Amino acid sequence: MTIETTATRTPETPVVASRLLAAGADADFTRHLACFGALDVAAAAPRLLAELEASGLTGRGGAGFAAWRKLAATVKAGDSSPRARPVVIGNGAEGEPLSRKDETLMTNAPHLVIDGLLAAGAAVGAGELYLYASEPALSAIQGAVAERADAAGIRIVAAADTFLSGQASAVVNAIETGRPVPRDAVGRLSASGLRGRPTLLHNVETLAHIGLIARYGAAWFRAAGTTTDPGTRLVTVAGDVPQPQVLEVHGGARIDAVLAAAGAEPDRISAVLVGGYHGAWLTADRLGAALSAEALAPHGAHPGAGILLALDRTRCAVQATAEIIDYLAGQSARQCGPCLFGLPALAASWRELATGAAPADAPHRTWTLADAVDGRGACAHPDGTARLSRSATRAFAADIEQHRHGRCLRAAH
Ligand code: SF4
Structure with a gap:
């Protein structure tokens, strides 16, 4: 299996990419290693922060924070004492009803998520690692963790099937108390999260990208996408399209091009809800915008967790x-x-x-x-x-x- 390494975004560059899902459907550890090669976590950890900063990777869970900033804040807040040893949590709750990307990723490429979790954990000196996974992806994650010795310390927690279950403080609350509802405390998780310890919480897609950046570096990551929206992202295309589906697309891909790649007829679409239920509607005349934070900001929108809900012109x-x-x-x-x-x-x-x-x-x-x-x-x-x-x-x-x-x-x- 070849990994895309040299693509530079031009108008001719294909919309659809193949990085995160390059190992194919339901990839076990053997196929994962054959596709991506082994990850030397100990060697990658000391340079991970610098590579993440250079890569420009942003969180794929919704808020879109720079991945390196969260990691740096957790390193700064933590130390090796029992009360301040950091925790890393992979968030695959995907409470948004339209979203299928995290389930697709965890089902087909669970080992990339595990790689990212292990690399991030080593980089912050974590004492505990968690994967918080939705029910449809639970058995794939459990099977993947059982396949490898280096994942033996990862604790898997089942996520509740509610809209708010993936909200950052709700994830921490669920793991700590079993109640998947947001906390009313306002402090940063990086300073005080799970049981008061510095906590790095990343969406599982963010971790999978970290698993690749830890292997191949920032320049490789930036070889896909655009300068301001580097890399690739998973997008759930839902609503009035022939087949709702998850696509991996280049950063900076236009919304209308992503819809077309999903088989939609652009003339039939009157509006698209961008970013999911907490997102914003864009009418048909604005669908030439790129699915990036920078391009969507003037429209009051954001890529969020990479969700596009297409509305046919006959629907109210x-x-x-x-x-x-x-x-x-x-x-x-x-x-x-x-x-x-x-x-x-x-x-x-x-x-x-x-x-x-x-x-x-x-x-x-x-x-x-x-x-x-x-x-x-x-x-x-x-x-x-x-x-x-x-x-x-x-x-x-x-x-x-x-x-x-x-x-x-x-x-x-
Ligand atoms: S009740 Fe408060 S914590 Fe719960 S969803 Fe509303 S704003 Fe968030």
Whole structure:
């Protein structure tokens, strides 16, 4: 199996890449080694921080922080004493209902995730390593850990099937107390995470990239993607496409090109929700944007966990938004005011808009309610829901106006 090492992004570069999934489906340890070669963790650990900084790798779980910064903060906070020996957690919870990328990765390339976890653990001097995995990927991860002696110390914890189970403090809480809900403490996990110890928590895709960077280095990582969005990323393409699927794409790939690679007909797509349920809607005229933090920022969007939900032009965008916000309001941990009162009110307002029963000030009301919950919770759930609501109010203003008069623009198509 050859590994892509020299691609430089040009308009002619293929959208689809093959790095993380290069060993093929359900790769066992033998096939993994044949494809990627062995990783010398002890040799890689001392230079890992510098390689990550040079690589430009950002987290693939949603927030998109620079991977090296988290690692550096954990190193700084930790020492070898029992109370300050760091912990590393691989987060594969994937609570977002649309997302399948972490499940696909852990099922097909579990050894890359383990490599990244071992390398990161060695780099920070970790005393404990955890893999927090969703149910569909659990047996693949357990089987992979059992295949290799160097993974014997990894503890596997089953993730709850809830939207918030993958939120960083909820992961720590789940491992520590069995309750997969966010903590209301605001400190950084790198300083005080699991049982108060410095904790490095990375999404499993981030760890898999670390497993490759630890082998091949930063220059190799940057040989795919663009200068500002280096490497590759896994993308879940869902919604109105012939076959919902997970693709590995080059950094900087255009959204319309990713949709086309998934078999979608661009002319039939009216809008795409970028980044998942906490993401933002982009209408069809904006789908030439790259799926990168830099390119999406002017649109109020972010790649998030690499999710694209395509909406066919015959489907009602107002109804689709109302259903998602209803779901999000029901998924809160009900610990804070914005989730107890604000999100149900926001969901009710969107239901009114969808059914055509909304008063004239309903669009303004969704703005007011979004503003009222934004930044007021112990975690970012209200903020993400507010972001989605605002983007829908902006993107679908014409649809909303028609709904208020008992009509739906999509019914004409
Ligand atoms: S903001 Fe909402 S989801 Fe987050 S901790 Fe508070 S109640 Fe739970």
